[in-house]
Amino acid sequence: MLLEIDNVTLAYGRIQALHGISLTVGQGEVVALIGANGAGKSTTMRAISGLRPVSQGTIRFDGDDITKMRADLRVVRGVSQSPEGRGIFPGMTVRENLEMGAYTRKVRAEIDEDLQRAFTLFPRLKEREKQAGGTLSGGEQQMLAVGRALMSRPKLLLLDEPSMGLAPMLIQQIFDIIVEINQQGTTVLLVEQNAQQALSRAHRAYVLETGRIVKEGTGAELLNDPAVKDAYLGVA
Amino acid sequence: MDFSGLIDNFGPLTVTGLAQGAIIALFALGYTLVYGVLRLINFAHSEVFLLGTYACLFAWGLFGLDQNSAAPAVGPMLLYMLVGLIAAIIVSGAAALTVEFVAYRPLRRRNAPPLAFLITAIGASLFISEVVGVATHRNQTGVPPIIQARPVFTIGDTTVTNLQILIILLALVMMFALDRFINGSRLGRGVRAVAQNPDSAALMGVNKSRVIALVFLLGGLMAGIAAVMYDLKIGVTRYDAGFLLGIDAFTAAVLGGIGNLRGALLGGLLLGVLQNYAAGVFGSQWLHAASFVLLVVILLFRPTGLLGESLGRARA
Numbered sequence: 001m002l003l004e005i006d007n008v009t010l011a012y013g014r015i016q017a018l019h020g021i022s023l024t025v026g027q028g029e030v031v032a033l034i035g036a037n038g039a040g041k042s043t044t045m046r047a048i049s050g051l052r053p054v055s056q057g058t059i060r061f062d063g064d065d066i067t068k069m070r071a072d073l074r075v076v077r078g079v080s081q082s083p084e085g086r087g088i089f090p091g092m093t094v095r096e097n098l099e100m101g102a103y104t105r106k107v108r109a110e111i112d113e114d115l116q117r118a119f120t121l122f123p124r125l126k127e128r129e130k131q132a133g134g135t136l137s138g139g140e141q142q143m144l145a146v147g148r149a150l151m152s153r154p155k156l157l158l159l160d161e162p163s164m165g166l167a168p169m170l171i172q173q174i175f176d177i178i179v180e181i182n183q184q185g186t187t188v189l190l191v192e193q194n195a196q197q198a199l200s201r202a203h204r205a206y207v208l209e210t211g212r213i214v215k216e217g218t219g220a221e222l223l224n225d226p227a228v229k230d231a232y233l234g235v236a
Numbered sequence: 237m238d239f240s241g242l243i244d245n246f247g248p249l250t251v252t253g254l255a256q257g258a259i260i261a262l263f264a265l266g267y268t269l270v271y272g273v274l275r276l277i278n279f280a281h282s283e284v285f286l287l288g289t290y291a292c293l294f295a296w297g298l299f300g301l302d303q304n305s306a307a308p309a310v311g312p313m314l315l316y317m318l319v320g321l322i323a324a325i326i327v328s329g330a331a332a333l334t335v336e337f338v339a340y341r342p343l344r345r346r347n348a349p350p351l352a353f354l355i356t357a358i359g360a361s362l363f364i365s366e367v368v369g370v371a372t373h374r375n376q377t378g379v380p381p382i383i384q385a386r387p388v389f390t391i392g393d394t395t396v397t398n399l400q401i402l403i404i405l406l407a408l409v410m411m412f413a414l415d416r417f418i419n420g421s422r423l424g425r426g427v428r429a430v431a432q433n434p435d436s437a438a439l440m441g442v443n444k445s446r447v448i449a450l451v452f453l454l455g456g457l458m459a460g461i462a463a464v465m466y467d468l469k470i471g472v473t474r475y476d477a478g479f480l481l482g483i484d485a486f487t488a489a490v491l492g493g494i495g496n497l498r499g500a501l502l503g504g505l506l507l508g509v510l511q512n513y514a515a516g517v518f519g520s521q522w523l524h525a526a527s528f529v530l531l532v533v534i535l536l537f538r539p540t541g542l543l544g545e546s547l548g549r550a551r552a
Binding site for chain 1: 422425426428429432433435436437438439440441442443444
């Protein structure tokens with residue numbers, strides 16, 4: 001397993017956000033995490049990338065225990081996150097934002113190669129190359145956040161709500177790109193409110209409710225699960 | 237109100253103000269760098285400067301120089317300048333890092349509220365300045381005449397001295413170098429990333445603690461250079477020298493837009509010049525009062541300062 005989370009709990013002050021979460025992501029998979037607002041999806045992502053310290057439990061990545069490792073060192077190990085709210089550097093140009101994604105890397109030729117790859121995946125970013133990140137539209141910022149997360153050549157890509165605030169056509173497009181990234185060899189863990197899209201694109205998925213995992217299965221299984229349909233897919 | 241003093245001495249007041257402003261600008265960089273990254277006013281920065289003013293005196297003392305020494309020839313003068321600058325840079329840089337490690341980092345680890353940082357900042361500032369005060373019996377210390385101020389050229393009735401040229405040039409060169417570093421290097425980009433979005437910076441692999449230490453160090457280095465220039469220009473230093481000029485430097489940083497490097501330069505030069513104009517009109521005892529009136533007026537119309545904040549522009 002590339003990522004193994006074992007019985008992780010996490011609290012914000014006195015508020016318990018995660019009550020013992022266990023999940024795994026295998027090499028080459030696309031795994032989705034779905035659930036309502038406040039279920040703990042983004043918190044789980046922050047625990048994995050190291051932005052929030054966990055209270056209990058372990059996180060193993062690529063064979064090593066990274067539970068207590070600093071966030072910046074996890075990037076070097078191969079974890080990359082496109083955060084909730086996109087986290088664009090507003091005063092940097094699109095190109096500088098992408099270069100920031102490659103901050104831990106040294107080989108210039110490889111970085112240039114990946115810049116081209118990002119521009120190929122998102123031609124819109126090429127058009128906006130010299131524009132400040134803060135002046136982009138929401139959809140463009142989302143593309144930039146995903147493109148930037150790829151610039152570290154991660155083994156595991158964490159995407160927090162990649163379809164948030166996007167027009168329906170762009171949602172299709174961003175999921176197509178996620179599948180493409182995955183086929184190029186990157187493992188993806190995805191948090192989504194858009195359960196329909198996420199489940200139909202993911203190999204496997206987990207359903208989160210109030211800080212607990214209440215269901216897991218293949219994307220197709222969960223798509224056809226009556227309870228999931230009822231709660232998250234908006235069909236009776 | 238009598239404007240004849242200003243009109244008659246417009247040229248000399250401008251040049252004096254620019255040299256004074258250049259020192260203030262270098263000093264102000266430390267406030268602006270730390271604020272840009274941490275949203276913290278490092279009040280102990282004035283004592284980082286203070287220690288610099290004594291560090292070069294100590295180094296010169298090792299050569300047997302004191303305020304009664306004769307001015308050195310060109311060769312030794314260059315050596316003394318170099319040694320004095322290095323001593324001040326090392327001591328101020330180390331002091332800035334020490335303040336960060338002792339007064340701020342432990343609080344950050346515990347997620348302390350902003351007010352706690354303000355208190356430790358003032359505490360560290362008072363502590364250092366009082367230690368220097370006790371050690372020097374609150375007397376001022378004279379500076380050896382390493383560089384004798386000599387007129388280099390005259391335009392109309394305005395004489396420009398070698399010392400004024402040195403101070404202004406050095407400030408501009410250091411500003412340029414710092415600007416290149418922050419905007420052009422990989423590490424500098426890391427600094428801007430932490431200033432604009434600390435969480436995102438960590439997700440890019442930026443070591444936040446190292447960036448914070450770096451901005452304290454950079455601010456300390458610049459304050460060290462400013463301290464040597466101050467010694468040479470004023471000719472004496474005292475345990476409260478950092479406090480008095482620190483208020484000017486902080487004002488300059490806010491005036492230019494705190495968090496903005498170029499703003500610190502603009503704010504420093506502008507403040508130095510306007511203080512001297514005000515002194516020309518109202519008399520030199522009004523110099524500091526004038527700068528505060530100016531600060532209040534500018535903040536009324538432009539609360540973010542003249543250039544706004546750029547290091548962490550529109551932080552998300």
